Amino acid sequence: MARSDLSLEELRTYRPQVAEPDDFDAFWDATLSEARGHDLDLRLSPVEHPFTSVDIRDIRFSGFGGDPVSGWLITPTASDGPLPVVVEYIGYGGGRDLPGQHLQWANAGFAHLLMDTRGQGSSWGTGGATPDPHGSVPHTPGVMTMGIDDPATYYYRRLFTDAVRATEAARQLPGVDAATISVNGISQGGGVSLAVAGLVPDLTAVMPDVPFLCHFRRAVDICDRDPYTEITRYLSVHRNNAETVFSTLSYFDGVNFAKRAESRALFSVALMDTICPPSTVMAAYHSYAAEKSVEVYEFNDHEGGAYRQRLRQIRWLKDLLAR
Amino acid sequence: MARSDLSLEELRTYRPQVAEPDDFDAFWDATLSEARGHDLDLRLSPVEHPFTSVDIRDIRFSGFGGDPVSGWLITPTASDGPLPVVVEYIGYGGGRDLPGQHLQWANAGFAHLLMDTRGQGSSWGTGGATPDPHGSVPHTPGVMTMGIDDPATYYYRRLFTDAVRATEAARQLPGVDAATISVNGISQGGGVSLAVAGLVPDLTAVMPDVPFLCHFRRAVDICDRDPYTEITRYLSVHRNNAETVFSTLSYFDGVNFAKRAESRALFSVALMDTICPPSTVMAAYHSYAAEKSVEVYEFNDHEGGAYRQRLRQIRWLKDLLAR
């Protein structure tokens, strides 16, 4: 465990050029319009669980292509007045897990919508429940290169759309304050949070924790661990596809979403992170267009601040809401 | 590199019980009938290449669900009379590669149909070209657990069906001897060959080289390398799905196909193979219901006999055809 990316001093001023396609906004407008053409079809179902301090419900809504997306809604048993909502997105390979595994947000007084990740949830933890009913051209194992030869078919087009729709579902939940929707997530969940920050204008807060999916071109160059290396392996086989691949990725780069963000943000970054190198995170941070701050974990790999950052987020968000 | 499975002596008599579902034959009859309901739609197109000793054509036909499956047809430029055909299936993660990478069968006087593997071809080599247009419930990266909760949706149902259709396409090729169709392949390609041996009665020869996809239950128990461990990882998350998973796999186990085989076979097995452990291969070998022999490579890992086995296959098949 040592630093292998830029130093803290260099990171403080690191503002690289990241490619952005001309039709970035048009692409996403069309994508979200198409998704909103499907009824949101929000459903809440009771879940059997042994907890007395929280209620847990299975949530289901229509995401990209109208495909059903699952999640858990965890709320404190005791509350007075409508609850602020925190929507959380999950790290790469994980699922929503069994009900009750994640209790901090609800115990802190929030309605917590934990969105499952389509097609993922079988690599660690206790499982996911949301299929991804779309096939793909040949790709390396994992989702990083699924449909990567065209932005229209790329996996993350579907996931980011699901994530936007989750914030729309959040506003329709019973007993919540529809004007107070925040998003957060670790790693892939942080990258998804950034995408939502760029696509949904009126969030209360955005909390990307060691976010993935930022500055792909640099990540492929300097990072030698999965999942970024799924892209490297793909390019090592499809040797003349680099232009196409990076063109597709430019529609999904956290840096480009950050430029469009309008909501307050609390980032975290880990300086010895070998999975989401700090320079890729700071490229997004410096591009972030709204009020922001960042917690720097100097001696951590990708685990970053872990629960310390979660506590930090809860306190920061409570302070924000208390203003 | 050392032996970590049974000894040669033990392997010579290793005949384990492998689960077989009651409706195994019905399942596959229905599956193949459904596929044959789609027109085979065989197409051959010229390919630009610099070779003078062989012709190479792009081949396309309809596989499972009528989905288009690609391949290369490589034939010797000079030949007299209809050519015997060898259909080859590819190892895990590979594709048909660029045209001309594989020349031995054609140089030896065979029409060589190299079938691409749907959705694969981005992990090594020079690429594949066949999409897999079917999505999936959550699964571990790779195809080993794609759709594994039901035999009807499992990935290998589609691939094995493509492989059977490839032999049907082979019989329709111009300039070939439709009565002389053989199949072969290494690793996954060997496992696919075994499946075809169990589903197509009148092949000239079957040549599974260090075959994958045999005796899954034992493989999961003793093998600690991908791709078998994709299943282990899946079960480590979906902790109560083992019965479902192994029930699905029983429809795809090389041992069960081997029991139904009617064509002559030449196997190979490597005693230090850590990817396709020799006991799983020999379980299929001993179950193989037709005339058979096996080349044993005592000091090899999964590379097995490599080109030495290819030479062995060519000579063995030529001898067979010369009888």
Place this chain on the structure above:
Amino acid sequence: MARSDLSLEELRTYRPQVAEPDDFDAFWDATLSEARGHDLDLRLSPVEHPFTSVDIRDIRFSGFGGDPVSGWLITPTASDGPLPVVVEYIGYGGGRDLPGQHLQWANAGFAHLLMDTRGQGSSWGTGGATPDPHGSVPHTPGVMTMGIDDPATYYYRRLFTDAVRATEAARQLPGVDAATISVNGISQGGGVSLAVAGLVPDLTAVMPDVPFLCHFRRAVDICDRDPYTEITRYLSVHRNNAETVFSTLSYFDGVNFAKRAESRALFSVALMDTICPPSTVMAAYHSYAAEKSVEVYEFNDHEGGAYRQRLRQIRWLKDLLAR
């Protein structure tokens, strides 16, 4: 990831001989008497935290040698009547972490006493707070061989005593049902739970999850990962100390504590566990002298059932209390 220990069939009947010193009970009677000679000095202090569903208090009591031992007491904000208590011990290298990281037991309606581990808590997670003020003869890094040349100076004598005292502290907590004390823990925490089960007669339940510290002699023989290998490395340097070392360890072996247990137990074991090999766990399980059951995770390494097992424990314990 593959099975490297005995098979499930073999484990079902695995009942090895494990050495037990003649003065095992006398040793522990003297040890606990000495500890009880110090005032328990139980102290509860408020903790600043952002949670509304639970109360969290810093707990401190006197453990071995009267040394102060810290922990968290987490209780549901809303409760009616005295709470049953669950005392939890922590895995190797971890500490009690920051307050609020562990909420399941309290959310399920229990008073949850999470005991810090003396001298540990700097290897993972968010930290520990309890010193171990005792030095040692030369030992390998870690605590496995600290003071191992004499049972009187061995590290685990202190930790097991702390753990017994924690159950005594639990009975004195305000608002709890002093007659309903259960213990649990994962890995080292499971090993500590077993020790407490052998030393405290009237517990409601004991829930060792993939327990460590069982059948040391076999563990050293077959396990090639830390922390058991701390012992192996020690013996590889102190080449003629094996008799002394294993004599000391016999006073701390989970198998010997299990023989003395009087409380109901729910174990878990993982068949691909490379840190606490399943045969060492099952040696303790089969020796366990009271009513017991075990959850078997066939395809997991040391993570075992993880949160699935926690849910299982909560439900099992609630059923028990509801009888």
Place this chain on the structure above:
Amino acid sequence: MARSDLSLEELRTYRPQVAEPDDFDAFWDATLSEARGHDLDLRLSPVEHPFTSVDIRDIRFSGFGGDPVSGWLITPTASDGPLPVVVEYIGYGGGRDLPGQHLQWANAGFAHLLMDTRGQGSSWGTGGATPDPHGSVPHTPGVMTMGIDDPATYYYRRLFTDAVRATEAARQLPGVDAATISVNGISQGGGVSLAVAGLVPDLTAVMPDVPFLCHFRRAVDICDRDPYTEITRYLSVHRNNAETVFSTLSYFDGVNFAKRAESRALFSVALMDTICPPSTVMAAYHSYAAEKSVEVYEFNDHEGGAYRQRLRQIRWLKDLLAR
């Protein structure tokens, strides 16, 4: 897999100083004169093989010290007019393999002389057949430091001489165009090609693929994988021999041969190559004194372009011959 050497931009202008001994030309003139003092003793023998599109013959000629060197001569069965020749040298540890493993050049209409590598051929593939009858002072396993204390006894003096003699043998083959001799090879084979390019003036083309044996001083400094690290290990034991070792290597550095080249060249380089770092390759490329071009594989390790580069070479060479 990530970039660990200079960036593409830096590589484009990387022209380091590489030591060259004053008597470089005299050394090689004397060496080749000595070798030419032995009769070339070219012999062709028929080989038993199953192929109909190609002829394969065992070739033998006298190399350094008159030692016999083996190879395969593969020619298309059907051809009109004398064939252009491609001489190929093999990667580190490999041999000429069994006959028929390499068919592309012959299938493309070339006479293909695949030269075996003395003493090598037992590390991968299907074997070599050429002894190296010369002993050595103590050296690290492998040939990189065999005889390294004197240019006269260094292993590569013998191999490079064999390679030059192979081009002389090529010109004497029946049915070939003696004026159209090209050389190529991957890795060590690429390094040998460069040496031949510097020693033989009138080649048609030189095609070094991810060449080894270039800019040794830098390679030892930055490369942490075999075979370059054979030299590092040697120097880590023979701590005061660095001057001698690098003096010897300066007689064998691809950069120094490149400066003397007079024939057209097509290089390849892989930017994530950890065995032959791209800066060592580009040092030779920029020094190359004749017309040249280079294929850059940005996302590949030492596999480079693999078959894609072979196809590229065949087309490039055919274009050249067609002018």
Place this chain on the structure above:
Amino acid sequence: MARSDLSLEELRTYRPQVAEPDDFDAFWDATLSEARGHDLDLRLSPVEHPFTSVDIRDIRFSGFGGDPVSGWLITPTASDGPLPVVVEYIGYGGGRDLPGQHLQWANAGFAHLLMDTRGQGSSWGTGGATPDPHGSVPHTPGVMTMGIDDPATYYYRRLFTDAVRATEAARQLPGVDAATISVNGISQGGGVSLAVAGLVPDLTAVMPDVPFLCHFRRAVDICDRDPYTEITRYLSVHRNNAETVFSTLSYFDGVNFAKRAESRALFSVALMDTICPPSTVMAAYHSYAAEKSVEVYEFNDHEGGAYRQRLRQIRWLKDLLAR
């Protein structure tokens, strides 16, 4: 094995700023005064051994806190006149070993006092014998973070004090020249030697071999191997303790001791050292305030010059004494 730190050219001028506390000298004056308040209590005991060329005695004296510290005293059987003394300190995890393992200094005509390292000696070799009777707050396994939250409780305060006391014991040995005391050691032993050089003014020579414990701040940043990473791991858990930790370490940094040195020194440094990176060594070297020289091993990892450096030290010291 490759260079991963600064180049030789950069190292020649590398003079970083290293933090030094204002009360550095006061801290050490108080520490040594306290230790000298305990009687040195020097004891020599005969040891059973089979050697005829040397005498070996067990030595014991009072170190930090009056704690007993062990060692071996090895002297040549035949000598005329009082012997110069070399005190040697041991590498991380090692102990004084069995008597007779280290014979060079005595065979070269020196009285050799090999000081055992408190609490260490169980990780490699044949063992140590000196306890460290002081406990600690939670720390990562190993001694690098034992008591690190306060200079007063930090492990190395005790060890460095022992080492100073060893030189005082050396002067009292029978048959030695009390005016000719030198110190040396490899790795941790080299770091301890530097500390002694800064704390004891009138040594004959100081010979730090690839010294550890220099420029901690940089080491933590660039080094990814134990033992420096014990500190990194500690900080990865105790995420807000960096200031405290580095403040403590500034009292123990070899760079700060080097500034105070008054005795001649012979260093060694290895340019591919991944355990004690060369820039950390050279930071101390350039700060060294007295006459000095350094042996550079360009192609070695942490083994450095090994026995070659020992020979160099013996000759250098003999020359010095012969002046």
Place this chain on the structure above:
Amino acid sequence: MARSDLSLEELRTYRPQVAEPDDFDAFWDATLSEARGHDLDLRLSPVEHPFTSVDIRDIRFSGFGGDPVSGWLITPTASDGPLPVVVEYIGYGGGRDLPGQHLQWANAGFAHLLMDTRGQGSSWGTGGATPDPHGSVPHTPGVMTMGIDDPATYYYRRLFTDAVRATEAARQLPGVDAATISVNGISQGGGVSLAVAGLVPDLTAVMPDVPFLCHFRRAVDICDRDPYTEITRYLSVHRNNAETVFSTLSYFDGVNFAKRAESRALFSVALMDTICPPSTVMAAYHSYAAEKSVEVYEFNDHEGGAYRQRLRQIRWLKDLLAR
């Protein structure tokens, strides 16, 4: 670090069948006769060194083929009467090192002849000085398969002959007791010792420490680390040479030499040895035809007893000589 070979109980009775060629004795008689046809040409030269307790001389004599073999002769400065001699052979890849690195035997009152290993000495330590002037057919890097297709050309024929000649040189040394010659060595040095024990009848003692080169057939089967795996890799390429290879090795197997031994022996074996598996060592031990004992190191890998065993050997040999 765990046991991976047979248990101690199994090892105590492990007496496998090991192939022995009919002409084993004839082969070695002829080999030694041939070597003895060359003059021994023993030469001693003074060496510059800084030691006063020992004399060190460079020794050179004619080994196999009359090739010069180097070594060090280390003798105590002070001695009365002729010295018993210990000839030591070196581990794989090592050389005789710089003079003075190994002092124990001389300090214990023996004349110590440390024989260099031809062609080795560049992999670790401080170097060797003896060339191996014989070339080879293709082989894997290292000496394990050099010339392995014929016992006459196999590398160890030369080394074992050198070792026998070293004992003959030992008897001719000035100041020694020619009737008291013992041999020892670690690993490869232990294997060489066993060979000498089988070829030289009248040794005082044989001390093979964790010997290599025993029961090759089993070693190749179970051992996955170099150097035994040099053979495995060779066979993985030369797939049909197993019979030849094992036939050659049967002339060099320690088990076959052990059967012929007539001198007292002290073995050592390490039960977690992954380089020289204990079953291969015990196969030789149980076959050893003369009086013998063995030190068992239960918890050590290939380092075995290290210096503890050296001390054991010195004491055991002194006891023997004192009888």
